[in-house]
Amino acid sequence: xxxxxxxxxxxxxxxxxxxxxxxxxxxxxxxxxxxxxxxxxxxxxxxxxxxxxxxxxxxxxxxxxxxxxxxxxxxxxxxxxxxxxxxxxxxxxxxxxxxxxxxxxxxxxxxxxxxxxxxxxxxxxxxxxxxxxxxxxxxxxxxxxxxxxxxxxxxxxxxxxxxxxxxxxxxxxxxxxxxxxxxxxxxxxxxxxxxxxxxxxxxxxxxxxxxxxxxxxxxxxxxxxxxxxxxxxxxxxxxxxxxxxxxxxxxxxxxxxxxxxxxxxxxxxxxxxxxxx
Amino acid sequence: xxxxxxxxxxxxxxxxxxxxxxxxxxxxxxxxxxxxxxxxxxxxxxxxxxxxxxxxxxxxxxxxxxxxxxxxxxxxxxxxxxxxxxxxxxxxxxxxxxxxxxxxxxxxxxxxxxxxxxxxxxxxxxxxxxxxxxxxxxxxxxxxxxxxxxxxxxxxxxxxxxxxxxxxxxxxxxxxxxxxxxxxxxxxxxxxxxxxxxxxxxxxxxxxxxxxxxxxxxxxxxxxxxxxxxxxxxxxxxxxxxxxxxxxxxxxxxxxxxxxxxxxxxxxxxxxx
Ligand SMILES: Nc1ncnc2c1ncn2[C@@H]1O[C@H](COP(=O)(O)OP(=O)(O)O)[C@@H](O)[C@H]1O
Ligand SMILES: [Mg+2]
Numbered sequence: 001x002x003x004x005x006x007x008x009x010x011x012x013x014x015x016x017x018x019x020x021x022x023x024x025x026x027x028x029x030x031x032x033x034x035x036x037x038x039x040x041x042x043x044x045x046x047x048x049x050x051x052x053x054x055x056x057x058x059x060x061x062x063x064x065x066x067x068x069x070x071x072x073x074x075x076x077x078x079x080x081x082x083x084x085x086x087x088x089x090x091x092x093x094x095x096x097x098x099x100x101x102x103x104x105x106x107x108x109x110x111x112x113x114x115x116x117x118x119x120x121x122x123x124x125x126x127x128x129x130x131x132x133x134x135x136x137x138x139x140x141x142x143x144x145x146x147x148x149x150x151x152x153x154x155x156x157x158x159x160x161x162x163x164x165x166x167x168x169x170x171x172x173x174x175x176x177x178x179x180x181x182x183x184x185x186x187x188x189x190x191x192x193x194x195x196x197x198x199x200x201x202x203x204x205x206x207x208x209x210x211x212x213x214x215x216x217x218x219x220x221x222x223x224x225x226x227x228x229x230x231x232x233x234x235x236x237x238x239x240x241x242x243x244x245x246x247x248x249x250x251x252x253x254x255x256x257x258x259x260x261x262x263x264x265x266x267x268x269x270x271x272x273x274x275x276x277x
Numbered sequence: 278x279x280x281x282x283x284x285x286x287x288x289x290x291x292x293x294x295x296x297x298x299x300x301x302x303x304x305x306x307x308x309x310x311x312x313x314x315x316x317x318x319x320x321x322x323x324x325x326x327x328x329x330x331x332x333x334x335x336x337x338x339x340x341x342x343x344x345x346x347x348x349x350x351x352x353x354x355x356x357x358x359x360x361x362x363x364x365x366x367x368x369x370x371x372x373x374x375x376x377x378x379x380x381x382x383x384x385x386x387x388x389x390x391x392x393x394x395x396x397x398x399x400x401x402x403x404x405x406x407x408x409x410x411x412x413x414x415x416x417x418x419x420x421x422x423x424x425x426x427x428x429x430x431x432x433x434x435x436x437x438x439x440x441x442x443x444x445x446x447x448x449x450x451x452x453x454x455x456x457x458x459x460x461x462x463x464x465x466x467x468x469x470x471x472x473x474x475x476x477x478x479x480x481x482x483x484x485x486x487x488x489x490x491x492x493x494x495x496x497x498x499x500x501x502x503x504x505x506x507x508x509x510x511x512x513x514x515x516x517x518x519x520x521x522x523x524x525x526x527x528x529x530x531x532x533x534x535x536x537x538x539x540x541x542x543x544x545x546x547x548x549x550x
Binding site: 074076088091100104140152161 | 451454456469546
């Protein structure tokens with residue numbers, strides 16, 4: 001297995017002086033080519049920050065990040081990002097959003113007509129893959145939240161990124177839509193052979209999608225445990241009820257509670273109850 | 278309680294909080310809102326003294342309008358005022374747009390220009406009249422300069438804010454698709470801010486009109502603002518009324534033109550799901 005992303009001793013401090021916040025400390029992780037890794041952890045433990053560092057949208061203050069063997073110095077088309085929302089261009093129709101990267105100098109480098117044709121074939125294929133044909137000429141604000149995220153994913157895939165970074169992309173969707181999107185993104189992963197790094201606060205989502213689940217803990221943000229998911233590569237919704245799935249879910253949830261400081265909330269509640277009794 | 282109709286509608290009444298209203302009801306109320314002041318004005322001018330200097334009646338004002346049109350070349354006054362306001366406004370927009378884009382995009386430009394602009398915008402435009410006369414003279418450009426001083430600094434700050442409101446996710450998505458800095462400015466930031474920028478133009482156009490009278494204090498011998506000032510000297514209250522109402526009407530028409538352009542240029546903002 002070849003390595004796709006290498007995170008070595010990465011640290012991140014926001015701000016300076018007295019206001020400095022240590023968001024990440026001593027992060028070490030190697031992600032293989034074509035792997036699907038999910039990150040979970042209490043909010044504020046640095047998941048987004050780490051993802052944004054890999055994407056080059058945020059800079060690290062210690063250590064080193066390598067993507068495809070190259071040090072990360074900023075964002076690039078090899079690492080596409082899907083955000084939770086507000087990232088589509090409301091003035092462009094669905095198809096124009098998907099083809100956005102074709103308008104860029106970077107996307108126009110190959111100029112032979114066969115390649116241009118191939119690209120517009122790809123846009124059509126992505127539209128079909130995402131089930132968006134009927135919406136090709138709609139504006140984003142005419143679509144439901146789930147449809148909008150499909151457009152965002154198709155747009156991110158258009159430039160054939162080697163790495164797809166997703167920050168709670170389904171966080172704003174209802175449960176049913178989310179399940180559909182889970183199977184869709186797994187299908188995309190199989191077809192596109194991209195390495196996917198997926199951040200979520202939903203443990204079930206993390207297990208269902210990930211080959212490995214990375215659990216992060218806060219203050220300072222660090223990697224607590226890495227779990228191998230004991231499920232077959234080909235997932236289906238029924239597996240969510242399997243003993244392996246439920247056991248892992250329970251274990252991760254307990255660990256999040258242990259590391260996130262929720263214990264103090266728990267003891268506070270108990271104390272309150274005792275006072276009332 | 279007795280009801281005229283046996284069937285009670287489920288539709289909440291127009292006086293429920295943020296309740297629904299049909300178009301016909303809307304225009305009905307709008308008409309009342311416009312006619313009531315007119316009626317009040319008419320009553321006021323006919324009460325007490327018949328002193329039309331103190332309070333001319335709507336009819337006096339209408340007669341003065343016709344007279345102004347027939348004898349004193351009202352259209353010429355209107356055109357020169359529209360020209361001055363539009364020229365000052367366009368000059369502001371032309372400079373404010375790139376500056377606003379730069380301030381809203383690059384922190385060093387913001388640090389360099391925003392506090393300065395914030396400071397200047399509190400200086401009263403009227404107070405610049407002697408300086409403008411000294412530096413620019415007393416021809417057309419001096420009136421345009423006053424309009425420019427009155428609108429430009431506000432416009433820059435509002436446009437910078439419009440640009441800053443572009444969602445970061447839109448910019449970052451482009452970055453992770455390989456967009457260069459200039460591509461992001463042209464294809465994302467500017468495109469995304471356009472509707473807000475046009476709205477800013479509409480609002481500042483209204484302000485530009487409020488500086489007309491000030492601008493025509495500068496050695497003018499024509500224009501609506503100048504006519505108002507002259508009418509004041511001769512106690513022609515009815516003419517002052519005509520001037521004020523005309524400025525209001527022209528402003529209203531321009532505002533509606535901007536709104537129309539907004540609907541045409543940005544159709545996706547006006548879609549029903
Ligand atoms: N731009 C920023 N400036 C200062 N602190 C930040 C910034 N972004 C994130 N942080 C801090 O870094 C920590 C990790 O944040 P984040 O990565 O968003 O966590 P998560 O995504 O796991 O909820 C939090 O304490 C947050 O307050
Ligand atoms: Mg986050």
